[in-house]
Amino acid sequence: MNDQKEKKVPSLLDRLAILTTIRDIELFEFSLLKTMSELLKIEQISMYKLNQANSSCWLMTYSVQCKEDDNKKQLSETQEIYTTEIDVPEEIKTAQLWINTTGKPYINIQNDEYLIVYPVFGASQIESLLSFTLSHPLTDSEMLIITSLLSIAHNFRNLLDENQKDKLTGLLNRHTFEDSIQKIQALSFNAEGHFGQEWDGKNRRKYSDESLKFCLAIIDIDNFKLINDQFGHIMGDEVLLLLSYIMKQNFRAKDLLFRFGGEEFVAIFRIQDKNEAEIVLDRFREIIANYSFPQIRTVTISIGATFIQSEQLVAAEIIGRADKALYYAKSNGKNQLHFHEDLLKNGRISDSKQTGTIDFF
DSSP, rough: OHHHHHHSOOOHHHHHHHHTTTHHHHHHHHHHHHHHHHHOOOOOOEEEEEEETTTEEEEEEEOOOEEEEEEEEEEEEOOEEOOOOEEEHHHHHHHHHHHHHHHHHEEEETEEEEEEEEEEEESSEEEEEEEEEEESSOHHHHHHHHHHHHHHHHHHHHHHHHHBBBBTTSSHHHHHHHHHHHHHHHHHTTTSSSSSSSEEEOOOESSSOTTTEEEEEEEEEETTTHHHHHHHHHHHHHHHHHHHHHHHSOOTTEEEEEEETTEEEEEEEEESHHHHHOOOOOHHHHHHHSOBBHHHHHHEEEEEEEEOOOTOOOOOHHHHHHHHHOOOOHHSSSSSSSHHHHHHHHSSOOOOOOOOOOOOO
């Protein structure tokens, strides 16, 4: 009987085969944590996803809680926990500095336990740090498991990035947005999704704060054709690169940032209320307007925004609402932010389904 049970335990190759069938980056990261936890027999492992400034991060934790039953250890169900964005802990900052300086993983002995921090590389840089503790020094076989998994993860992540990210800006591409739109919709009404949630102990996700909302904003560079005509397409590409860089700096690590092609961008982010969304977007608009772009100097953007509502069951409706607000901003002076809900309430637009400037589907 024991032999039969042992045969059912997946081998390392089986685990890797399962891991590399995942095409969603976020699910891939969680599966990586789960696989490493199982192979190293550790109860908890965390991933600190760094933002561009490295001052804050998102924390993903996979844990297996154990309980004693008849003198035998049994595993309770796993938990996935996403926190809100947090400041990078001092220990993780220390580990990051050590890794950047030495090129080696960080190991620190604390109260007879070994804190271990490993880098996870993206396409060209460290994107996150794995952290876990062991009761003993790393063995050669454990080191081999970790380095092998992270090497495979790095190569596979590069393939995912190539498929899901815009080649010029590094933001998520339109193909990824269209594949993910139903997941994005689900986040607003407690269906299955991936950010801002935790496991409820029965392998189902739930919201840690049901009052949270999601805002979708379409961002369009004003007079971009004129920029290309006057300064050339190379400088036009430079504007796109700088704008995407500023987006990464000013939005959070878990916010979804897309380039749709041309001068059109989309941001989807979680907020407590409309006031917070307005502050985030108007601050970004002002930062762009005040930024000195090489040769071109001043570049402005127009933004149309809306909230993802539970009653909106068609993806095109969500896009259409933000698009109409963008169209209003472009038609009334540019360099403006407008919310569809405000425009509708004030009678400045109608509630028709027709979109404005962008053809999404």
